[in-house]
Each structure stands twice: as C-alpha cells, then as structure tokens.
Amino acid sequence: MKINLSSFNKVFGETIVRNIKTSDLENYQAKRKASGYSNSYIDQEIGAARSVVYKAFDDAMVSEDTVRAFKKVKKLLKSNANTRKKVLYIEEFKRLMEALPPHTRAVVAMGYYTGMRKGEIINLTWDKVDLKDRMIKLDAADTKDREAREVPICDALYNILKDIPKAIHDNHVFLFKGKPVNDFRTALRTACRAVGIPYGRGTKDGFVFHDTRHCFNTNMRKSGVPESVVMNITGHSTREMFLRYDTVDAKDIKKAVNQMEGFLESVDQTVDQVPIKAKKCP
Known part of the structure; x- marks a missing residue:
C-alpha cells in the first residue's frame, strides 16, 4: 500500500517537527483513527514519517529529541494482528483454476506452486526460466530482499509453463494481449465468486x-519439507516471517491429537508388555 504523507505534513510542518513530542504523535493517531483510518494504515503513516525523520537526523536537520519522540510512539496494531490465514485446499484451488482465464490461471498457478511474490512473477522473463533443469533462477535485482535464489518447478507447473508461447517482441513469461500481465484482480475476483470462494481483504475468509x-508455505510444511528448505525457496530471511505464512488449520489440530493418542496407546501397550518381576520372599 502506498502511503501519502500529505495529511501528516499538514499537521506537522518542518518547524513543528523539530519540536515534536510523543504526545503529539499519539494525538495524531487518535485523530486519524476517529476519521476512519485503520490501525495498519496509521502505523504505516507514522512509519513513513519516521523514516524521513531518521534521514533528516543523519543530515543533521533534526535533533535526537525528535528521533526519540518517534521511537517512543507505540504502534496501534498489535504484532501479527493482521496476519492473513487464508489457505486454499487443493480442491478449492482446482475449482478456481478451471474458472480463471488462461493468462490469469498461469499467474495464480505460479504463485500457488512456488510461493513467489506477485512482483517476482509478473516481472519474470524467459531467460530466468530453465525448463530443462526445471528451475527458476532469480537474480538479486529480481527479489524483494535483494538476494538471488532458485525456485524449483514442479510437474504441474512445468506442464503449464511449457504450453505458454514465447513472444518475439517481449521476453516476459506472462502476457495478455501482447503486454505484460499487471493487474488481474478483476479476473481473480470473478473466478472466486463463480466457484464460491470469498474474495477480498475486507471479506471474512476472503482470498x-x-x-x-x-x-x-503451508503445503510444503504439511508435506514434511524442512523449514530451512522452504525459507530458502521463498526468500524468507527470518523464521518469524516464515511462520506468518504458515497456517495451522483444523486438520493440523486434529492430526496432532490423533498423533498424541497414538503415542499414548503405544506407550500403554509397552507398559503392559513389560513383565513384572516377583519379589523375593524375606
């Protein structure tokens, strides 16, 4: 989401910013909240302004007191409170794929089978795709965290990619009417509604x-793939971020209870089979 600091600038001019207090920022948070803005958006506003202030401090334009005011202000959104937990089961995914138009179907499949970010997918070019070795090789400049990584291509995705015609005039993998695919939300929304999958961030369980x-991430974990391997594929630099994308659902919980029950039964049987030694008479 792109943050516009115009509202922040109207409230805090250059002169006032130099003398800003934590209470001023807290009052700003309250006013924005009263105006109907979400906690997440307000936090991002303060965060964007904080980055500007830190830069100004590096350039000796503001004092440590200004920086300290921004450090002390607390976020409105609790940690991980906005973490999304929507995961499509394979049956839902297959229904969705059938309802999507070809160009969007390939993009969604790429996301589902690789965990790549939207930007990494729509900007993907054929020179980064090795169908023979079944590997997508991203350079540092292609990724959000600016680290090169390799993403394996599974059979299902391979079958989709090999059928995509390569354009002479454009090296992008995903094209629509001769131009790189960019915004496909309308197609995705229409397909979701057609197969009964809730759509949208503001919708309960929306996809x-x-x-x-x-x-x-969730499917890889359920498949038994080690966390370190999944993190290497998806480009998660910390375990905390990896866990945000790993959703534990009702099936996981039931499986856990069944595993515990099986363990307890095996222990009970082992105990029953251990012979009890007779005590010697005194």
Missing part, C-alpha cells in the same frame, strides 16, 4: 493473490 504464498 487474495498474496495468499498463494501462504498456500505454498
């Missing part, structure tokens, strides 16, 4: 494209 990243 959005970024959730394909959750799907990939």
